[in-house]
Amino acid sequence: KQIILLPGDGIGHEVVQSAKQVLEAVTERFNHSFTFHTHDIGGCAIDQHGTPLPHDTLQACQEADAILLGAVGGPKWDHNPSHLRPEKGLLGIRKALGLFANLRPIKGFPQLLHASPLKREVIEGSDLLIIRELTSGLYFGTPSERSQNDKSVVDTLYYERDEIERIVDTAFQSARRRRKHLTSVDKANVLESSKLWREVVEQKKTEYPDVIVTHELVDAAAMKLITNPTQFDVIVTENMFGDILSDEASVLTGSLGMLPSASTRADGLGLYEPVHGSAPDITGKGVANPLAMILSSAMMLRHSFDMEEEANVIEEAVRQVLADGYHTADLNVTGGTIVNTKQMTQHVI
Amino acid sequence: KQIILLPGDGIGHEVVQSAKQVLEAVTERFNHSFTFHTHDIGGCAIDQHGTPLPHDTLQACQEADAILLGAVGGPKWDHNPSHLRPEKGLLGIRKALGLFANLRPIKGFPQLLHASPLKREVIEGSDLLIIRELTSGLYFGTPSERSQNDKSVVDTLYYERDEIERIVDTAFQSARRRRKHLTSVDKANVLESSKLWREVVEQKKTEYPDVIVTHELVDAAAMKLITNPTQFDVIVTENMFGDILSDEASVLTGSLGMLPSASTRADGLGLYEPVHGSAPDITGKGVANPLAMILSSAMMLRHSFDMEEEANVIEEAVRQVLADGYHTADLNVTGGTIVNTKQMTQHVI
Ligand SMILES: CC(C)[C@H](C(=O)O)[C@@H](O)C(=O)O
Ligand SMILES: CC(C)[C@H](C(=O)O)[C@@H](O)C(=O)O
Numbered sequence: 001k002q003i004i005l006l007p008g009d010g011i012g013h014e015v016v017q018s019a020k021q022v023l024e025a026v027t028e029r030f031n032h033s034f035t036f037h038t039h040d041i042g043g044c045a046i047d048q049h050g051t052p053l054p055h056d057t058l059q060a061c062q063e064a065d066a067i068l069l070g071a072v073g074g075p076k077w078d079h080n081p082s083h084l085r086p087e088k089g090l091l092g093i094r095k096a097l098g099l100f101a102n103l104r105p106i107k108g109f110p111q112l113l114h115a116s117p118l119k120r121e122v123i124e125g126s127d128l129l130i131i132r133e134l135t136s137g138l139y140f141g142t143p144s145e146r147s148q149n150d151k152s153v154v155d156t157l158y159y160e161r162d163e164i165e166r167i168v169d170t171a172f173q174s175a176r177r178r179r180k181h182l183t184s185v186d187k188a189n190v191l192e193s194s195k196l197w198r199e200v201v202e203q204k205k206t207e208y209p210d211v212i213v214t215h216e217l218v219d220a221a222a223m224k225l226i227t228n229p230t231q232f233d234v235i236v237t238e239n240m241f242g243d244i245l246s247d248e249a250s251v252l253t254g255s256l257g258m259l260p261s262a263s264t265r266a267d268g269l270g271l272y273e274p275v276h277g278s279a280p281d282i283t284g285k286g287v288a289n290p291l292a293m294i295l296s297s298a299m300m301l302r303h304s305f306d307m308e309e310e311a312n313v314i315e316e317a318v319r320q321v322l323a324d325g326y327h328t329a330d331l332n333v334t335g336g337t338i339v340n341t342k343q344m345t346q347h348v349i
Numbered sequence: 350k351q352i353i354l355l356p357g358d359g360i361g362h363e364v365v366q367s368a369k370q371v372l373e374a375v376t377e378r379f380n381h382s383f384t385f386h387t388h389d390i391g392g393c394a395i396d397q398h399g400t401p402l403p404h405d406t407l408q409a410c411q412e413a414d415a416i417l418l419g420a421v422g423g424p425k426w427d428h429n430p431s432h433l434r435p436e437k438g439l440l441g442i443r444k445a446l447g448l449f450a451n452l453r454p455i456k457g458f459p460q461l462l463h464a465s466p467l468k469r470e471v472i473e474g475s476d477l478l479i480i481r482e483l484t485s486g487l488y489f490g491t492p493s494e495r496s497q498n499d500k501s502v503v504d505t506l507y508y509e510r511d512e513i514e515r516i517v518d519t520a521f522q523s524a525r526r527r528r529k530h531l532t533s534v535d536k537a538n539v540l541e542s543s544k545l546w547r548e549v550v551e552q553k554k555t556e557y558p559d560v561i562v563t564h565e566l567v568d569a570a571a572m573k574l575i576t577n578p579t580q581f582d583v584i585v586t587e588n589m590f591g592d593i594l595s596d597e598a599s600v601l602t603g604s605l606g607m608l609p610s611a612s613t614r615a616d617g618l619g620l621y622e623p624v625h626g627s628a629p630d631i632t633g634k635g636v637a638n639p640l641a642m643i644l645s646s647a648m649m650l651r652h653s654f655d656m657e658e659e660a661n662v663i664e665e666a667v668r669q670v671l672a673d674g675y676h677t678a679d680l681n682v683t684g685g686t687i688v689n690t691k692q693m694t695q696h697v698i
Contacts, residue, residue, distance in 0.1 A: 087538050092416060117576050122466045138487075138506060144541045147463055150510060153545040157487060157504040187589075189436050192493045196502040219596035227466050227600050240536075247568035251576050 001035045004064040006057065009086060010278025011041040011288035013326045014072020018290030018345040019297040025349045026301070026310050037064075041093065042086035042278075052089030061338040066304040067271040094177025094217060095135050095200070099263040099271055100163065102132040103169045103285055103299070104246040108253035115332040116254030118226070123252055126229040129174060130249055132242025133167040134263055136160070137193075139216055139239050141335035145312075159193050159238070164200045166266065171236035172208040181233035183214045185221045185241055191249045197238060197333055211232045225249050250275050257289040257330045260296035262303055282330075286340050289328040291318055294348055314348070350383050350654055351679035358392040358435060359627025360637035361419020361465065367639030368417055368696040370645040371666075374698045375650070386413075386557070390434035390442065391421025391627075399528050400437030402560040405444055416442075416620040417646060417655040421628035433440065444484050448612035450519045452648070453595045457602035460671045464681040465603030467575070471512040472601055475578040478523060479598055481591025482516040483612055486542075488588050489556055508542050508587070513549045521557040530582035532563045534570045534590055541677050547589060554608065567594070574598050606638040606679045609645035611652055619653045621645040631679075635689050638677035640667055643697055663697070670696045 005020060012336065020036055044090050046052050061067050072086040072217070082088065093099075099253040108116065109128040112120040116123045133203060141156030145242040168184070184201045187193035204211045216224065218241045223233060225245065229252055237245060250256050257276050264270035275293030282288055295318060303312035325336030325349050354369060355600035356362040369385055373578050376383050389404040395401050401421070410416050421435040431437065442448075456476040457465065465472045490505030517533070524531040533550045535543035547564060554562045565573065567590045573580065574594065580602055586594060599605050606625050623641030631637055644667060651660035674685030688696065 029440075070597045082538075082544070085538060091539070103564060117468060118466050119468055124588045141503070146541060146545060149576050150545065152507065152509045153542045154490070154508075155506040155540045157506065158501065159503075160501045161499060187592075189431075190440070191504045192495060193502045193504045195431070196499065219592050222571070222593045222597040223605075226597065241593075243536075243568050244571045244590075248571040248597065250577065251572045256572075317546050324643045339451060 001065045003034050003036050004061050004067045005036055005038045006041045007070040008041050008072040009074045010071055010280050010283040013289040013339050014288045015293035016070040021295045021345055022294050022348055023297055030310055041089045043074050043077045046084055052086050053092040054235040066300045069271055069273040073278050076279045098265045100135045101264050102134040103262040104130040104209050109322055112255040128232040129234045130246040131171045133238045134248055136163045137239035145211035157193050164197055168200055168204050168247045171234055172211055175211045175234040178235040181212050183216055183232055183235045185216050185218050188219050258291050260292050260299050262299045264303055268304050287329050288341050288347055289330050290341050317348045350414045352383050352385050353409050353416045353692045354385055354387045355390045356568035357390050357421040358423045359420055359577040359629050359632040363637045363690050364642035365419040366637040370643045370694055371697055372642050372646055378657055390438045392423050392426045395433055401435050402441040416463040416650045418620055422627050423629045441596045445664040447614045449484045450613050451483040452611040453479040455598050458671055461604040477581040479581045479595040480520045480585045481595055482587045486588035506542050509638055513546055517549055517553050521560055524560045528582040529559055530561050532565055532581055534565050534567050536567050607640050608642050609648050611648045613652055616652050621649040636678050637690050638679050639690050639694055664696045
């Protein structure tokens with residue numbers, strides 16, 4: 001298996017290195033052979049190549065079996081013009097590779113729940129998966145431009161029916177492998193795109209009679225995530241609603257630094273990255289928490305390589321290390337032992 | 350002053366009646382003269398007149414000084430075609446009257462904070478005002494339609510620069526009357542409309558040098574509302590982001606049933622309504638909580654009639670009634686005395 005490493009910016013380098021070491025331990029134990037190649041993306045690519053997504057990087061990813069991405073961005077590039085912003089690399093690679101399904105599992109760790117802003121009785125037991133459409137909708141539609149005199153501006157929320165169908169299929173299939181409850185989020189009382197979305201979900205559900213479907217309006221969903229997060233299993237929604245709701249949900253368990261994500265397409269190619277950012281404040285200090293990146297590599301094993309057992313072994317190791325009382329400084333734990341990035345990685349290995 | 354009452358559907362009738370009685374008590378005490386006229390909107394207007402926003406209703410509102418609205422909607426109309434849905438009445442009246450600024454103050458009551466899903470130390474002391482642009486953006490832009498064969502769909506996020514300027518001005522002025530901190534929320538790393546929005550805020554801030562401005566991306570704002578709500582004073586954002594964030598924020602204090610709102614325009618005309626809905630499950634039982642509607646009428650006195658003292662008297666009465674231990678059944682309070690709608694209204698009076 002060919003794996004492309006895109007460390008990106010900030011702590012991306014440190015955490016990608018950790019994930020690589022964990023994957024090497026997996027190859028030894030299970031007798032696999034993974035090769036790793038490293039390429040630039042984001043701010044470092046702007047500095048080195050004048051573009052956030054160099055052609056070489058894209059080509060290498062196109063030929064790979066999976067991609068691990070650390071993080072992009074940092075204050076250095078915050079005032080660049082928009083085509084020279086690190087995020088453009090991320091938007092560009094998602095679109096160019098057709099990675100239409102963003103999977104964001106959110107499940108608390110018992111040792112970390114005390115750091116949640118929510119009361120324990122509200123958050124305990126929650127285990128949800130947000131599936132966000134990632135390559136269409138308002139973030140990609142055209143026109144996206146101003147009038148000549150800057151007197152008006154337009155962005156376009158455009159969906160093709162088959163773009164909706166494929167993400168809804170992905171979501172039904174995920175729900176089937178979980179607790180068989182799918183919540184589709186839209187604004188069907190106002191938006192035409194949401195009405196079509198809801199129709200597609202209603203049509204598709206006849207193909208998945210074992211899955212129970214609920215529709216929620218996006219404003220109501222934003223409330224219910226907070227008041228009653230345990231009611232959700234799989235949530236599916238369009239790009240922008242998914243951007244907002246998945247970030248909202250990511251703080252509920254109190255361990256943003258632990259959350260992995262996957263951006264995948266139908267043939268199994270996927271890009272895996274932690275939800276946290278490039279954390280310029282702690283870059284280079286060797287104290288970054290590598291667990292979200294390591295858990296992202298477990299998602300890679302499961303989704304891109306169909307290596308369920310290997311993925312489970314990594315996830316179990318992370319749980320065990322936390323249960324043994326090891327944690328990095330960012331995790332707001334009292335007691336236990338604070339370890340740095342390298343030590344945490346060794347404990348997982 | 351001419352006040353139009355639009356009870357709408359469900360518990361709207363009961364709570365509008367309460368607000369009217371409280372306002373009558375205010376007129377006696379302060380020697381004002383208010384006249385009240387009642388008109389149909391929403392589901393009941395569909396049933397009576399075949400349209401959610403009858404011409405008579407709109408005309409009466411156009412000639413009024415302020416409007417009190419109860420709630421619209423209910424299961425009876427949930428499967429109507431979209432032009433015959435109760436919400437269309439609400440969208441229609443906002444647009445027709447040009448009520449571009451939606452004000453949603455969110456402040457907990459000490460007696461009710463225990464019902465918050467958030468830990469007390471997270472929510473305590475929070476006091477924020479979300480200002481949502483209400484008559485433009487994605488919910489009103491055209492085209493909003495499907496292709497002929499239903500193979501694709503488009504909605505349009507369109508803003509004129511002066512629509513952005515006037516809401517941003519409203520927000521700066523509100524911030525000035527409060528703690529002088531304005532957070533502008535956008536998605537300027539992706540959307541062209543957000544880039545223009547951010548530019549307008551940057552330009553306007555030179556006119557309000559006493560106000561401190563922070564920009565947040567909408568996904569980050571959705572997180573920070575939960576992890577650290579006390580950091581916010583006034584939040585200003587465009588229509589759809591405001592829809593999601595204001596509903597998200599409305600559950601933080603644990604007393605959704607207490608929250609008022611105002612939809613206003615520059616000349617002072619405003620429509621005032623509780624944030625809660627029509628509550629079909631308790632309609633007609635006489636147990637609805639009238640406080641959000643009563644607090645909305647206080648907002649009316651302040652914003653449309655410039656009656657600051659009168660508004661304060663109502664708000665103080667509500668605080669006192671809660672402090673005295675009276676509450677309706679929806680408020681999740683232990684101890685104290687449960688009262689019905691009429692009793693609660695009398696206590697406030
Ligand atoms: C950086 C930005 C363009 C991106 C997005 O909104 O898609 C990020 O917020 C994310 O959610 O991955
Ligand atoms: C009913 C609906 C159209 C409306 C909106 O989204 O504007 C409601 O959710 C609100 O926030 O007042």
